Amino acid sequence: MNIDYRLKFALFLILAAIVFFMFKANNIFENKIVTHQSKSITFKDDTKPIQIGSTDETTYKIKKGDTFYSLLKQLKINPLLINKIVNDENLNSFKTLLPGNEIIFSNIGKKIFLKKFDGKSAVDLMEISGDRFKLKKLTNLNSYVAFKEYKIERSLYESALKAEVPNNIIDELMIVFGWDIDFVFDVRVGDKVKVLYKEFYLEGRLLGNSDILAATFINNGKEFSVFRFTQQGVKDYFSADGKSVKKSFLKTPIEFAAITSPYNLKRKHPILNTIRPHTGTDYRGKTGTPVKVTGDGIVVRANFSNSYGNIIDVKHFNKYLTRYAHLNNFERSIKVGSRVKQGQVIGYVGSTGLATGPHLHYEFRINGKHTNPVNVSMPDAQPINQYNKAAFNKVTKERIGLINNLSSI
Ligand SMILES: [Zn+2]
Numbered sequence: 001m002n003i004d005y006r007l008k009f010a011l012f013l014i015l016a017a018i019v020f021f022m023f024k025a026n027n028i029f030e031n032k033i034v035t036h037q038s039k040s041i042t043f044k045d046d047t048k049p050i051q052i053g054s055t056d057e058t059t060y061k062i063k064k065g066d067t068f069y070s071l072l073k074q075l076k077i078n079p080l081l082i083n084k085i086v087n088d089e090n091l092n093s094f095k096t097l098l099p100g101n102e103i104i105f106s107n108i109g110k111k112i113f114l115k116k117f118d119g120k121s122a123v124d125l126m127e128i129s130g131d132r133f134k135l136k137k138l139t140n141l142n143s144y145v146a147f148k149e150y151k152i153e154r155s156l157y158e159s160a161l162k163a164e165v166p167n168n169i170i171d172e173l174m175i176v177f178g179w180d181i182d183f184v185f186d187v188r189v190g191d192k193v194k195v196l197y198k199e200f201y202l203e204g205r206l207l208g209n210s211d212i213l214a215a216t217f218i219n220n221g222k223e224f225s226v227f228r229f230t231q232q233g234v235k236d237y238f239s240a241d242g243k244s245v246k247k248s249f250l251k252t253p254i255e256f257a258a259i260t261s262p263y264n265l266k267r268k269h270p271i272l273n274t275i276r277p278h279t280g281t282d283y284r285g286k287t288g289t290p291v292k293v294t295g296d297g298i299v300v301r302a303n304f305s306n307s308y309g310n311i312i313d314v315k316h317f318n319k320y321l322t323r324y325a326h327l328n329n330f331e332r333s334i335k336v337g338s339r340v341k342q343g344q345v346i347g348y349v350g351s352t353g354l355a356t357g358p359h360l361h362y363e364f365r366i367n368g369k370h371t372n373p374v375n376v377s378m379p380d381a382q383p384i385n386q387y388n389k390a391a392f393n394k395v396t397k398e399r400i401g402l403i404n405n406l407s408s409i
Pocket of ligand 1: 261278280281282360361362
């Protein structure tokens, strides 16, 4: 066998493998899907002994209470070796088992193989033989771009599950679109969601999926799209024009503001004279000074309270809420359900409720918890920088093209 012949034979093998995997993966998809990601398959000498596909494999789904130790014990591995394995710090990612994770077992001769998807793009493989074990990473997974789309029927979550969108993708959809779409107020029956992500296969077996590559949400006829892009080593989501999907807040709700009473959980209340935490920041201002909402959102409260006086609460994307209290009066258009834009005037400084003088009491809540607005670390909402612009535009164009080609709703 001369070198030339071996080379041809190797090429033939590679081609055959590619065709085989394409065919196999195609059959797996029931939903419409599938574009083939070119992925070079390399045959290295050291991967040769691992022809696991030809033997019986058992997949074990991790249940609550399972430990790596208990799994190895079931495999009847000698206790000394089990100890060695569970105490090896290099194996931490392999040993961390979460309910729902899958471990694939197989035997070849006297060797035991355990495979686990690393959650990203490789499989950790442990080979146990006699009283030894070794670990390697299999990176030659087949990855395919998966496409899912669905219309919202009853709830966002239910519709996504019905369309067989993986759980981590559903969670991510809520986060990346949560900056623009309020899932309580905005979502309508008939809204459409389209999403691209990658699925990883090893020998025809689906191991897991990536995060979102691109997604489109058509909300009440208005289209929002997000694209994943890594900039300066940080993965983030951007709209097609390169803006981060994250939104930031204005630093202060009134101009030229001076803080008169800072956030203080042990403050003595100036009128009640009791220790009452001050869960906001007071800004001095003349009666009638315009108060600006610090971020885009929806007014969820606009009424009078004995202590807060005229009060407005604004709910922002995902998990943020801001409060504006002791207002002299509201801007005319403001009522519960009003949609407000960052910087929009929503009311005017006053001294209604329990207030010693005209000031604005401003609160910032994250997930319902009071947070000192002065110290809140805001999401970093950097846009795509000029160096990445061309690459970003290329990726965006490809992905939106793919979504449009695959979509039929
Ligand atoms: Zn206050």
